[in-house]
Amino acid sequence: MSELFRKKHVLWLKILFGGFSLPKGEWFDTLLDFANIEYRHLKWLAQEIVENGEDFDWDREHIELGFENSTELFQELIKDLESIQNEYGNIALFERIKSDESYMLFILQRMLKQDPIEIHSFKRHLSYKNLDGESLSALVQFLFEEIYKEYELIITYTYSQIHTNHKELALIFEDLIYESMYHLKTFCVIAAKLGILGVPRAVMKDVYRFSDLKQFLQDGIEEELAAKEQCKALSSAIKDEELSRFFDFINNQENYHIALMQKAVTYINNRVT
Incomplete structure (x- = not known):
């Protein structure tokens, strides 16, 4: 199987x-x-x-x-x-x-x-309305990094959800999966418009088969805080109102993503031995 x-x-x-x-x-x-x-x-x-x-x-x-x-x-x-x-x-x-x-x-x-x-989603035409070269370069780099990251999170949260015996953690993982599914979709739609859509590389086992769930979540919180800064920088740098507002929107969504991860850490501290 x-x-x-x-x-x-x-x-x-x-x-x-x-x-x-x-x-x-x-x-x-x-x-x-x-x-x-x-x-x-x-x-x-x-x-x-x-x-x-x-x-x-x-x-x-x-x-x-x-x-x-x-x-x-x-x-x-x-x-x-x-x-x-x-x-x-x-x-x-x-x-x-x-x-x-x-x-x-x-x-x-x-x-x-x-x-x-x-x-035209795979043809690398690398153009987007109202974006100058610097903004376009920043956007492309962000998309390559974040499309892989959201895919990695989906499979990691899924693996953790399947293996947990704690209902509260399973529900948190379900929410985190939905969050990453939505972000993956929105980032891939933009990548398709740029002609740089591609399936991310495979994820190594040691990424999702970790021994310390609490540490994984704490590291994830730090990564999400860094992603928020990237979104802020893109929102400021991109001279297109729709895209700028989009990255503000994603940045604000990350706040609750972080809150969910913090909730899981709190649950582990209080209940999981």
Whole structure:
């Protein structure tokens, strides 16, 4: 089942970043919905693996996306979904997964019959309205760093949530996952407009398999404080009101992200031995 988990991990990311590569609209929304379903599959599989006395990891192959148009994207996703069907057994979880993916295939095949659109999200045109060279360079660097960081946080919080026996911590991790999911989406949408969208590199095991949860959270708080400063600097440097306000918005969201992590640290101090 661990090998299936790795294949599902790749499938989740292909659907997710394939969705990010499309203009906002029905197709964008559909693929993000499918990616959310695939993420739920991953959590269920992870729980099944752990309950069977084993462990899972987030190892995977490198994923290189570079679709020229929606036809290429949909064909790739259909091929991957059809291929993975042979990996499922007969337990109730797999019946649910197969049912979900059967519907995904039906919708993707219908989308494939529609007029294709060009995809420019991987073409590195590196231009954005109202941005000078200095602002653009700062934005690109921020996006490369933060897209990886949000992906890393999603899989780390998920790993920690699956392994905790404390309901309060599990709920905090769920909130933190939602926070990072939203930030990943918003950063990837901007990256797609710049033509620099790409799936982040794989995360090493020692990042999410840590021995000291409290220390991980305390380090994370420091990283979030640094991210806030980056957002402030970008908001001041970028000469585009919409983007500037966006980074103010993200900066303010980080306040509650930090509060959630502090809440988890407090819980550990008071309850977890």
